[in-house]
Amino acid sequence: MAKESIKLIANNKKAYHDYFIEDTYEAGICLHGTEVKSLRMGKCSVKEAFIRIEKGEVFVYGMHISPYEKGNIFNRDPLRVKKLLMHRTEIHKITGKIAEKGYTLVPLKVYLKGSLVKVEVGLARGKKLYDKRADIAKKDMRREAEKDFKIRNLS
Numbered sequence: 001m002a003k004e005s006i007k008l009i010a011n012n013k014k015a016y017h018d019y020f021i022e023d024t025y026e027a028g029i030c031l032h033g034t035e036v037k038s039l040r041m042g043k044c045s046v047k048e049a050f051i052r053i054e055k056g057e058v059f060v061y062g063m064h065i066s067p068y069e070k071g072n073i074f075n076r077d078p079l080r081v082k083k084l085l086m087h088r089t090e091i092h093k094i095t096g097k098i099a100e101k102g103y104t105l106v107p108l109k110v111y112l113k114g115s116l117v118k119v120e121v122g123l124a125r126g127k128k129l130y131d132k133r134a135d136i137a138k139k140d141m142r143r144e145a146e147k148d149f150k151i152r153n154l155s
Contacts, residue, residue: 004114010044015106017132019124024108025094027058027119028085034068034075039117041068044110051084051105051121053095058084060107060119084119097123 015021031039038044043066051060060082067075086094097103102125109120127135 005112007112008109009039009042009112009117010046010110012046012049012106012108014047015108015122015124017127017135019104019106019122019126020131021108021122021124022103023097023123025086025090025121025123027121029060029110029117029119030083030085031065031117032076035065036117037070038065038068039110040112043068046107046110049107051107053091053098053105056088056091058086058091058094058105058121060084063107063110084121086121094123102126 045064049060049063051058053059062079063082064078066078094105098105104124104126106122106124107119108122111118111120
């Protein structure tokens with residue numbers, strides 16, 4: 001079987017800044033025709049999106065898919081609630097984790113896997129302000145070390 005090509009459409013860098021990502025899941029997404037065409041052109045944003053589980057079904061809120069230019073009357077509301085497709089066992093497992101304190105679901109990536117649109121869902125725990133400061137300090141230290149290494153190798 002040939003390896004399926006994966007093309008990244010949208011990435012949620014803010015989620016990695018605001019949360020500790022404990023676990024990730026792959027989910028399909030229910031879309032209409034013009035939304036798929038718009039996604040193939042890369043017109044999607046998941047920055048402000050969040051995920052809820054209601055009555056055993058998973059929904060993503062606030063995921064913006066721009067209207068397709070040639071879609072006219074077939075275009076849907078860009079911010080409409082979209083259903084995510086996951087296995088029932090995964091949903092029950094996630095529901096159990098969310099029942100614990102401090103866990104939430106966030107969309108991390110939207111990508112094309114072959115001809116299908118997939119969403120990577122992360123089970124996340126919120127970061128406190130001091131955690132974010134520690135991450136920024138680590139990043140700065142790594143950047144400085146790389147800069148020193150580059151200067152040492154050039155001379």
